[in-house]
Amino acid sequence: MTETVAAFLLPALAAIVALYFAFERGLSLMMFFQQEEYDAPRFFTWLHENKAYDRRTSLWLVLAVLFGTVPHLPILAQEEQIASFLLGLGWIPIFLGFAHGVLRSRSVRQNSKKPLVMTARVKRIMTTYLSLTISLLVFVVLAAQLAPQGTNYALQLDRSGIGFVSLYFDWEAVLLAVLFLLFVQMLPALVVVANKLLEPAEERVKAKFRQEAVEKFAQLQPKVIAITGSFGKTSTKHILNHILAAAAPTLATPGSVNTDMGITRVIREQLKPEHQFFIVEMGAYGPGSIARLCTLTPPDVALVTAVGAAHYERFKSLETVARAKFEIAEAAFARGGKVVVNKDGIDEKLLSERLQAVQGDYTLVGKDGDVAFRGFETTKDGLIVTIEDKGETHALKVPLFGRHQAGNVALAASTARALGLPWAAIKGALASMPQIRHRLEVSKASGQPTIINDAYNSNPVGFAAALECLDVLVEEKGRRILVTPGMVELGDMHEEEHARLGAMTAKHCDIVAVVTPDRIPSFVKALEQANxxxxxxxxxxxQEDAENWVRSNWKAGDAILFENNLPDLYEAKVSF
Structure with missing residues (x-):
């Protein structure tokens, strides 16, 4: 009886340690799953491409299997006692392996740039995940009990009977180590399965919150300005928000919130009766996604900032991107609304097709648009954007930087005009425009270099505009310094766009710090060829290493551009 209890306690103790390991590893995996927006295919793609499978704990468990197997040593006295001692060591790698795995999992989270946010959804997924792991561990312990107990002379490898031809097995330890090895490799899949099991409940929660938002919106009825585009939508939203807020109480979705549930939360928690304008950024994650967002917040005025290479990876063709973006125009025209379009940000043929397919009251903004973009000037204090509307020329002064921001200013101002604001009010608001965080945000302290922070979600147009700013903002005898890991989500255009910008970088920089160069080889090659x-x-x-070098070597008068800052998914070489 005592031996039976002892034989059960050791596997049970190992299972408890394994459960704690699974909890720590689950938190680390959940961090990356959350960064992939709980998208299972993208998560598994990241797992495969980064080879983020468990290695260290698995190696310990393989070692446990080897320790659980001891050669038959007939030439030694007390052979069985020695074998029992050696086989007993097979349990040590199991416990050491899980302890090592716990420490490694914690290290991955501690060194991450974007930590796990413990939302209610994450807590639900983790609870379900732990329930699944407990069930598996119970099975593992019970299965181990089926193995023969104790030290067993198990297998003759050679009939000659000569030494070192037979093996002793601690079947229980070996079987347990093998089952634990399979368990460890299953953990990423368990995270995804847990999320999948919760989908029906999650959908019910989402539907409830969304209906509450729809009812609240119907009661308050603010004038909605919906903005979408492959790039420029968030910056344009901030500029338009500042203009409209000077005229009437205005609410805009914060940061880069542009999903169904994100907008739902803003309506439920922030939309108030006094808000006359509600600016909603709408992200396109596939055909139909913007149309669905428009059923939540039907637009009175819509704005399409661009149809370009950003997020090309999701849509596979610019035609698909254009159709998805112009769902916003269909929704606006269905309400008798207006649509402002960046004519210079969309291929001419694509734009012509969309204007014919979706007809209504458009205002085209561009070099030869209804509101004509006549150019811009960059000064140390910001931009002076010149536009022409109905025969009148307007100079818009705004303390922002970058060629692409000049276009965003023109779009925001044109949208404000479509809403009825006079040019005088628009000009006055733009003059006091604050800088936009992490989007060509320029700062300079006395005796320090000029810092250009363009760290958020870089795209080809913004990257090029930021490089041009280095020439304007660098001081005499200063150096133009670029720190960049490149861009993401460009799909088939990844190599081409990086090569183009690599060549351009050579013309505008004196020092270039490339982060994760293996991810952008065409950028590095084009930069070296043009150098x-x-x-x-x-x-x-x-990124941290590059930034530390810059801080240790910068000088007063330098202009330093931080172009993009990738999340752990792209930068960190995760090794479990």
Whole structure:
């Protein structure tokens, strides 16, 4: 009886340690699953491409299997006692492996740039995940009990009977180690399965919250300005929000919130009766996604900022992107509304097709648009954007930087005009425009270099505009310094766009710090080919390392551009 209890306690103790390991590893995996927006295919793609499978704990468990197997040693006295001792060591790698796995999982989270946010959804997924792991561990312990107990002379490898031809097995330890090995490799799938099991409940919760938002919106009835585009939508939203807020109480979705549930939360928690304008950024994650968002907040005025390469990976073709973006125009025209379109941000043929397919009251903004963009000037204090509307020329002064921001200013101002604001009010608001965080945000302290923070979600147009700013903002005898990991979500255009910008970088920089160069080889190659020997190129494995070098080596008068800052999914070489 005592031996039976002892034989059960050791596997049970190992299972408890394994459960704690699974909890710590689950939190780390959940962090990346959350960064992939709970999208299972994208999560598994990341797992495969980064080879983020468990190695260390698995190696310990393989070692446990080897320790659980001891050669038959007939030449030694007390052979069975020695074998029993050696086989007993097989339990040590099991416990050490899980302890090592716990520490490694914690290290991955502690070194992450974007930590796990413990939302209610994450807590529900983790609770379900732990229930699944407990069930599996109970099975593992019970299965181990089926193995023969104790030290067993198990297998003859050679009939000769010569030493080192037979093996002793601790079947229980070996079987347990093998089952634990399978269990460890299953953990990423368990996270996804837990999320899948919760989908019906999650959908019910989402539907409830969404209906509450729909009812509240129907009661308050603010004038909705919906904005979408492959790039420029968030910056344009901030500019338009500042203009409209100077005229009447205005609410805009914060940051880059642009999903169904994100907008739902803003309506439920922030929309008030006094808000006359509600600016809603709408993200396109596939055909039909914007149409669905428009059923939540039907637009009175819609704005399409661009149809371009950003998020090309999701849509596979610009035609598909254009159709998805112009769902916003269909919704606005269905309410008798207006649509403002960046004519210069969409391929001419694509734009013509969309204007014919979706007809209504458009205001085209561009070099030869209804509101004509006549150019811009960059000064140390910001931009002066010149536009022409109905024969009148207007100079819009705004303390923002970048060629692309000039276009965003023109779009925001044109949208404000479509809402009935006079040009005088628009000009006055733009003059006091605050900078937009992480979007060509320029700052300079006395005796320090000029910092250009363009760290959020870089795209080809914004990248090029930011490079041009270096020439304007660098001081005499200062250096133009770029820190960048490149861009993401460009799909088939990844190599082409990075090569183009690599060549451009050589013309606008004196020092270039490339982060994760293996991810953007075409950028590095084009930069080196265009380099006439005046550009110093350095490579770094992590953004933090590049930033530390810059801080240790910058000088007053330098202009330093931080172009993009990738999440752990793209930068970190995760190794479990």
């Amino acid at each position: 006439d020997g005046t550009v110093t190129v350095m490579t770094f494995a992590k």
